[in-house]
Amino acid sequence: MTDQPKPPENPIVGALKQDLGAKAVDVSSPRARRIIITATPQTYRDVIKYLQDKQGCYHLSVIQGVDLRTAFEVVYHFWSDKNLFSLKVPLPHDKPEIGTVTDIVPAAILYEREVHDLFGINFPGHPDLRRLLLNDEWPQGEHPLRKDWKMDEKKFYGGVKGIKGGAGNA
Amino acid sequence: MLEKLVSWARKKSPWILLFNSGSCNACDIEVIAAVTPRFDVERFGVLVKGSPRHADVLVVTGPVTRQQASRLRRIYDQMPDPKYVVACGTCASTGGVFKGLYNVMEGVDKVVPVDAYVAGCPPRPDEIIDGVVTLLSLIDSSDGRARAKAREPKMDQKQPVEVTA
Numbered sequence: 185m186t187d188q189p190k191p192p193e194n195p196i197v198g199a200l201k202q203d204l205g206a207k208a209v210d211v212s213s214p215r216a217r218r219i220i221i222t223a224t225p226q227t228y229r230d231v232i233k234y235l236q237d238k239q240g241c242y243h244l245s246v247i248q249g250v251d252l253r254t255a256f257e258v259v260y261h262f263w264s265d266k267n268l269f270s271l272k273v274p275l276p277h278d279k280p281e282i283g284t285v286t287d288i289v290p291a292a293i294l295y296e297r298e299v300h301d302l303f304g305i306n307f308p309g310h311p312d313l314r315r316l317l318l319n320d321e322w323p324q325g326e327h328p329l330r331k332d333w334k335m336d337e338k339k340f341y342g343g344v345k346g347i348k349g350g351a352g353n354a
Numbered sequence: 355m356l357e358k359l360v361s362w363a364r365k366k367s368p369w370i371l372l373f374n375s376g377s378c379n380a381c382d383i384e385v386i387a388a389v390t391p392r393f394d395v396e397r398f399g400v401l402v403k404g405s406p407r408h409a410d411v412l413v414v415t416g417p418v419t420r421q422q423a424s425r426l427r428r429i430y431d432q433m434p435d436p437k438y439v440v441a442c443g444t445c446a447s448t449g450g451v452f453k454g455l456y457n458v459m460e461g462v463d464k465v466v467p468v469d470a471y472v473a474g475c476p477p478r479p480d481e482i483i484d485g486v487v488t489l490l491s492l493i494d495s496s497d498g499r500a501r502a503k504a505r506e507p508k509m510d511q512k513q514p515v516e517v518t519a
Contacts, residue, residue: 343423
Protein backbone atom coordinates (compact mmCIF):
# COMPACT_ATOMS: atom_id res chain seq x y z
CA MET A 185 0.00 0.00 0.00
CA THR A 186 1.37 3.38 -0.96
CA ASP A 187 1.44 6.21 1.45
CA GLN A 188 -1.18 8.70 0.50
CA PRO A 189 -0.17 12.33 0.77
CA LYS A 190 -1.73 13.97 3.80
CA PRO A 191 -4.35 16.48 2.69
CA PRO A 192 -3.63 20.05 3.68
CA GLU A 193 -5.54 21.23 6.74
CA ASN A 194 -8.94 22.63 5.95
CA PRO A 195 -8.56 26.43 6.16
CA ILE A 196 -11.92 26.70 7.90
CA VAL A 197 -10.50 24.91 10.95
CA GLY A 198 -8.14 27.81 11.67
CA ALA A 199 -10.94 30.34 11.17
CA LEU A 200 -13.23 28.41 13.52
CA LYS A 201 -10.54 28.15 16.17
CA GLN A 202 -9.96 31.88 15.95
CA ASP A 203 -13.64 32.83 16.03
CA LEU A 204 -14.75 30.42 18.73
CA GLY A 205 -11.71 30.73 20.98
CA ALA A 206 -12.31 29.07 24.32
CA LYS A 207 -15.92 28.17 23.46
CA ALA A 208 -14.72 25.20 21.43
CA VAL A 209 -12.66 22.60 23.25
CA ASP A 210 -11.45 21.14 19.99
CA VAL A 211 -11.86 21.71 16.25
CA SER A 212 -10.71 19.18 13.68
CA SER A 213 -11.39 18.15 10.10
CA PRO A 214 -10.81 14.47 9.29
CA ARG A 215 -11.51 15.01 5.58
CA ALA A 216 -12.80 17.59 3.14
CA ARG A 217 -16.13 19.27 4.01
CA ARG A 218 -16.29 17.51 7.38
CA ILE A 219 -15.67 19.50 10.56
CA ILE A 220 -15.91 18.18 14.09
CA ILE A 221 -16.28 20.66 16.95
CA THR A 222 -16.25 19.68 20.60
CA ALA A 223 -17.99 22.07 23.00
CA THR A 224 -19.22 22.02 26.59
CA PRO A 225 -22.79 22.24 27.97
CA GLN A 226 -21.99 25.87 28.87
CA THR A 227 -20.90 26.97 25.37
CA TYR A 228 -22.76 24.78 22.86
CA ARG A 229 -25.58 27.30 22.35
CA ASP A 230 -23.11 30.01 21.42
CA VAL A 231 -21.41 27.64 18.97
CA ILE A 232 -24.76 26.76 17.35
CA LYS A 233 -25.66 30.45 17.03
CA TYR A 234 -22.24 31.13 15.52
CA LEU A 235 -22.66 28.28 13.01
CA GLN A 236 -26.10 29.60 12.04
CA ASP A 237 -25.10 33.27 11.75
CA LYS A 238 -21.54 33.10 10.44
CA GLN A 239 -21.28 29.74 8.65
CA GLY A 240 -24.76 29.65 7.11
CA CYS A 241 -25.89 26.42 8.79
CA TYR A 242 -29.59 26.63 8.00
CA HIS A 243 -30.15 22.86 8.13
CA LEU A 244 -30.00 20.50 11.11
CA SER A 245 -29.35 17.02 9.71
CA VAL A 246 -29.78 15.01 12.87
CA ILE A 247 -29.08 14.90 16.61
CA GLN A 248 -27.32 11.76 17.79
CA GLY A 249 -26.87 10.31 21.22
CA VAL A 250 -23.71 8.34 21.98
CA ASP A 251 -23.11 6.17 25.03
CA LEU A 252 -19.39 6.09 25.79
CA ARG A 253 -20.01 4.12 29.03
CA THR A 254 -18.12 6.73 31.08
CA ALA A 255 -20.05 9.62 29.54
CA PHE A 256 -22.85 10.44 27.17
CA GLU A 257 -22.37 12.56 24.11
CA VAL A 258 -24.93 14.51 22.12
CA VAL A 259 -23.85 15.20 18.54
CA TYR A 260 -25.58 17.91 16.50
CA HIS A 261 -24.99 17.67 12.76
CA PHE A 262 -25.40 20.96 10.87
CA TRP A 263 -25.19 21.39 7.12
CA SER A 264 -24.27 24.66 5.42
CA ASP A 265 -24.19 23.69 1.70
CA LYS A 266 -20.37 23.71 1.93
CA ASN A 267 -19.48 21.85 5.11
CA LEU A 268 -21.01 19.35 7.50
CA PHE A 269 -20.37 20.51 11.06
CA SER A 270 -20.65 17.93 13.82
CA LEU A 271 -20.93 19.55 17.21
CA LYS A 272 -20.12 17.12 20.03
CA VAL A 273 -21.20 17.91 23.58
CA PRO A 274 -20.08 15.42 26.27
CA LEU A 275 -22.37 14.97 29.26
CA PRO A 276 -21.79 13.26 32.62
CA HIS A 277 -23.05 9.69 32.70
CA ASP A 278 -24.83 9.97 36.05
CA LYS A 279 -26.81 13.10 35.10
CA PRO A 280 -27.25 13.28 31.32
CA GLU A 281 -28.98 16.59 30.85
CA ILE A 282 -28.61 19.36 28.28
CA GLY A 283 -30.87 22.33 27.62
CA THR A 284 -33.10 22.16 24.56
CA VAL A 285 -32.14 23.95 21.35
CA THR A 286 -35.68 23.96 19.96
CA ASP A 287 -35.93 27.73 20.54
CA ILE A 288 -33.05 28.44 18.13
CA VAL A 289 -33.31 25.26 15.98
CA PRO A 290 -37.02 24.34 15.64
CA ALA A 291 -36.14 21.19 13.67
CA ALA A 292 -34.60 19.70 16.80
CA ILE A 293 -38.00 18.96 18.33
CA LEU A 294 -38.28 15.38 17.02
CA TYR A 295 -34.60 14.50 17.31
CA GLU A 296 -34.51 15.51 20.96
CA ARG A 297 -37.57 13.37 21.62
CA GLU A 298 -35.85 10.42 19.93
CA VAL A 299 -32.63 10.80 21.93
CA HIS A 300 -34.66 11.26 25.11
CA ASP A 301 -36.61 8.08 24.34
CA LEU A 302 -33.71 5.78 23.47
CA PHE A 303 -30.90 7.15 25.67
CA GLY A 304 -32.74 8.78 28.56
CA ILE A 305 -30.95 12.08 28.03
CA ASN A 306 -33.06 14.89 29.43
CA PHE A 307 -33.68 18.11 27.51
CA PRO A 308 -35.02 20.74 29.96
CA GLY A 309 -37.12 23.38 28.21
CA HIS A 310 -38.36 21.08 25.45
CA PRO A 311 -42.03 21.94 24.79
CA ASP A 312 -43.27 18.36 24.32
CA LEU A 313 -40.89 15.62 25.46
CA ARG A 314 -43.23 12.68 24.83
CA ARG A 315 -42.25 9.16 23.79
CA LEU A 316 -41.46 8.96 20.07
CA LEU A 317 -40.25 5.53 18.94
CA LEU A 318 -40.78 2.90 21.62
CA ASN A 319 -44.11 1.14 21.90
CA ASP A 320 -46.86 2.38 24.21
CA GLU A 321 -46.48 -0.36 26.83
CA TRP A 322 -42.70 0.03 27.14
CA PRO A 323 -41.88 0.59 30.84
CA GLN A 324 -40.71 3.98 32.04
CA GLY A 325 -37.01 4.45 32.76
CA GLU A 326 -35.80 1.79 30.30
CA HIS A 327 -33.58 3.07 27.51
CA PRO A 328 -32.59 0.27 25.10
CA LEU A 329 -29.69 2.02 23.34
CA ARG A 330 -27.73 2.48 26.57
CA LYS A 331 -24.76 0.14 26.63
CA ASP A 332 -25.54 -1.13 30.12
CA TRP A 333 -29.22 -1.79 29.32
CA LYS A 334 -30.45 -5.35 29.69
CA MET A 335 -33.97 -6.62 29.34
CA ASP A 336 -35.45 -7.33 32.78
CA GLU A 337 -37.02 -10.80 32.72
CA LYS A 338 -39.68 -9.77 35.24
CA LYS A 339 -40.91 -6.70 33.39
CA PHE A 340 -43.49 -6.57 30.62
CA TYR A 341 -42.18 -4.72 27.58
CA GLY A 342 -45.30 -4.82 25.44
CA GLY A 343 -46.60 -7.23 22.87
CA VAL A 344 -48.25 -10.34 24.25
CA LYS A 345 -47.90 -11.24 27.94
CA GLY A 346 -45.95 -14.40 28.64
CA ILE A 347 -43.83 -14.20 25.50
CA LYS A 348 -40.42 -12.65 25.81
CA GLY A 349 -39.31 -12.20 22.21
CA GLY A 350 -36.52 -9.98 21.03
CA ALA A 351 -33.61 -9.20 23.35
CA GLY A 352 -35.34 -11.11 26.16
CA ASN A 353 -34.36 -14.39 24.52
CA ALA A 354 -30.64 -13.69 24.62
CA MET B 355 -70.96 -36.32 2.47
CA LEU B 356 -71.81 -32.81 3.66
CA GLU B 357 -68.39 -32.53 5.24
CA LYS B 358 -66.79 -33.30 1.90
CA LEU B 359 -68.87 -30.63 0.25
CA VAL B 360 -67.96 -28.04 2.86
CA SER B 361 -64.30 -28.96 2.58
CA TRP B 362 -64.46 -28.64 -1.19
CA ALA B 363 -66.15 -25.24 -0.97
CA ARG B 364 -63.59 -24.06 1.53
CA LYS B 365 -60.70 -25.16 -0.64
CA LYS B 366 -62.09 -23.51 -3.75
CA SER B 367 -62.51 -20.05 -2.26
CA PRO B 368 -59.99 -19.21 0.47
CA TRP B 369 -60.38 -15.50 1.12
CA ILE B 370 -57.23 -13.92 2.48
CA LEU B 371 -56.42 -10.93 4.61
CA LEU B 372 -53.03 -9.22 4.36
CA PHE B 373 -51.46 -7.98 7.57
CA ASN B 374 -48.20 -6.05 7.82
CA SER B 375 -46.76 -6.54 11.30
CA GLY B 376 -43.78 -4.21 10.87
CA SER B 377 -42.44 -5.44 7.56
CA CYS B 378 -40.13 -3.40 5.32
CA ASN B 379 -42.79 -3.59 2.57
CA ALA B 380 -40.79 -5.88 0.27
CA CYS B 381 -42.90 -8.92 1.18
CA ASP B 382 -46.06 -6.83 0.82
CA ILE B 383 -45.06 -5.84 -2.71
CA GLU B 384 -44.46 -9.49 -3.60
CA VAL B 385 -47.78 -10.53 -2.07
CA ILE B 386 -49.55 -7.82 -4.06
CA ALA B 387 -47.75 -9.07 -7.19
CA ALA B 388 -48.97 -12.58 -6.42
CA VAL B 389 -52.63 -11.55 -6.10
CA THR B 390 -52.70 -9.28 -9.16
CA PRO B 391 -53.21 -10.63 -12.72
CA ARG B 392 -49.58 -11.24 -13.64
CA PHE B 393 -49.21 -14.16 -11.21
CA ASP B 394 -52.92 -14.39 -10.56
CA VAL B 395 -53.41 -16.40 -7.41
CA GLU B 396 -57.11 -15.77 -8.00
CA ARG B 397 -57.19 -18.81 -10.30
CA PHE B 398 -57.16 -20.86 -7.10
CA GLY B 399 -60.14 -18.86 -5.86
CA VAL B 400 -58.05 -16.66 -3.59
CA LEU B 401 -59.59 -13.24 -3.04
CA VAL B 402 -58.14 -10.42 -0.95
CA LYS B 403 -60.57 -9.13 1.64
CA GLY B 404 -60.47 -6.00 3.72
CA SER B 405 -61.92 -7.36 6.95
CA PRO B 406 -60.81 -10.20 9.23
CA ARG B 407 -64.45 -11.25 9.62
CA HIS B 408 -64.60 -12.18 5.92
CA ALA B 409 -61.25 -13.94 5.75
CA ASP B 410 -60.23 -17.60 6.00
CA VAL B 411 -56.49 -17.14 5.64
CA LEU B 412 -54.36 -14.51 7.35
CA VAL B 413 -51.20 -13.65 5.41
CA VAL B 414 -48.74 -11.95 7.76
CA THR B 415 -45.53 -10.20 6.76
CA GLY B 416 -42.92 -8.71 9.07
CA PRO B 417 -41.22 -9.73 12.34
CA VAL B 418 -44.17 -8.59 14.54
CA THR B 419 -43.17 -5.52 16.48
CA ARG B 420 -44.27 -5.20 20.10
CA GLN B 421 -46.72 -2.47 19.12
CA GLN B 422 -48.35 -4.72 16.51
CA ALA B 423 -48.40 -8.00 18.48
CA SER B 424 -51.62 -7.43 20.38
CA ARG B 425 -53.27 -6.11 17.21
CA LEU B 426 -52.23 -9.21 15.26
CA ARG B 427 -53.69 -11.36 18.01
CA ARG B 428 -56.93 -9.36 18.03
CA ILE B 429 -57.31 -9.65 14.24
CA TYR B 430 -56.67 -13.40 14.46
CA ASP B 431 -59.32 -13.71 17.15
CA GLN B 432 -61.84 -11.85 14.98
CA MET B 433 -61.52 -14.33 12.12
CA PRO B 434 -64.21 -17.03 11.96
CA ASP B 435 -63.19 -20.69 12.32
CA PRO B 436 -61.66 -22.53 10.57
CA LYS B 437 -58.81 -20.10 10.10
CA TYR B 438 -55.33 -20.47 8.72
CA VAL B 439 -52.21 -18.34 8.98
CA VAL B 440 -49.39 -18.00 6.43
CA ALA B 441 -46.16 -16.43 7.67
CA CYS B 442 -44.81 -14.76 4.56
CA GLY B 443 -41.07 -14.07 4.41
CA THR B 444 -38.05 -14.76 6.59
CA CYS B 445 -38.93 -12.07 9.14
CA ALA B 446 -42.43 -13.45 9.65
CA SER B 447 -41.03 -16.98 10.03
CA THR B 448 -38.14 -16.43 12.44
CA GLY B 449 -37.54 -12.72 12.96
CA GLY B 450 -34.87 -12.65 10.27
CA VAL B 451 -32.38 -9.81 10.54
CA PHE B 452 -34.45 -8.34 13.38
CA LYS B 453 -33.82 -11.34 15.67
CA GLY B 454 -32.54 -10.25 19.05
CA LEU B 455 -33.85 -6.73 18.77
CA TYR B 456 -35.59 -5.22 21.77
CA ASN B 457 -38.73 -4.20 19.88
CA VAL B 458 -39.79 -7.34 17.97
CA MET B 459 -41.47 -10.62 18.97
CA GLU B 460 -39.39 -12.60 16.43
CA GLY B 461 -41.90 -14.27 14.20
CA VAL B 462 -45.62 -14.66 13.78
CA ASP B 463 -45.67 -18.06 15.51
CA LYS B 464 -44.83 -16.38 18.82
CA VAL B 465 -48.21 -14.65 18.75
CA VAL B 466 -50.59 -16.81 16.67
CA PRO B 467 -50.36 -20.43 15.46
CA VAL B 468 -48.95 -20.64 11.93
CA ASP B 469 -49.94 -23.23 9.29
CA ALA B 470 -47.49 -22.43 6.48
CA TYR B 471 -44.15 -20.67 6.36
CA VAL B 472 -42.86 -19.06 3.17
CA ALA B 473 -39.12 -18.41 3.26
CA GLY B 474 -37.32 -15.74 1.31
CA CYS B 475 -36.30 -12.12 1.67
CA PRO B 476 -38.58 -11.27 0.01
CA PRO B 477 -40.16 -14.51 -1.31
CA ARG B 478 -40.89 -14.50 -5.03
CA PRO B 479 -44.59 -14.48 -5.96
CA ASP B 480 -44.14 -18.07 -7.27
CA GLU B 481 -43.02 -19.14 -3.81
CA ILE B 482 -45.94 -17.38 -2.16
CA ILE B 483 -48.31 -19.18 -4.56
CA ASP B 484 -46.57 -22.44 -3.70
CA GLY B 485 -47.11 -21.73 -0.01
CA VAL B 486 -50.78 -20.96 -0.58
CA VAL B 487 -51.29 -24.13 -2.64
CA THR B 488 -49.58 -26.17 0.08
CA LEU B 489 -51.98 -24.60 2.55
CA LEU B 490 -54.94 -25.50 0.32
CA SER B 491 -53.89 -29.15 0.45
CA LEU B 492 -54.02 -28.86 4.26
CA ILE B 493 -57.52 -27.42 4.07
CA ASP B 494 -58.62 -30.29 1.86
CA SER B 495 -58.76 -33.19 4.28
CA SER B 496 -61.90 -35.03 5.24
CA ASP B 497 -60.37 -36.30 8.49
CA GLY B 498 -58.78 -32.96 9.33
CA ARG B 499 -55.63 -34.56 10.72
CA ALA B 500 -53.16 -32.61 8.62
CA ARG B 501 -54.72 -29.38 9.70
CA ALA B 502 -54.70 -30.19 13.40
CA LYS B 503 -51.04 -31.07 13.17
CA ALA B 504 -50.17 -27.89 11.36
CA ARG B 505 -51.99 -25.73 13.87
CA GLU B 506 -50.00 -26.99 16.83
CA PRO B 507 -48.57 -23.79 18.36
CA LYS B 508 -44.80 -23.49 18.04
CA MET B 509 -44.20 -21.83 21.37
CA ASP B 510 -43.30 -22.78 24.92
CA GLN B 511 -46.51 -21.34 26.34
CA LYS B 512 -49.85 -23.12 26.20
CA GLN B 513 -52.48 -21.71 23.91
CA PRO B 514 -54.43 -19.51 24.03
CA VAL B 515 -52.02 -16.83 25.13
CA GLU B 516 -53.24 -13.94 27.18
CA VAL B 517 -53.94 -10.84 25.14
CA THR B 518 -53.44 -7.39 26.56
CA ALA B 519 -55.98 -4.97 25.21
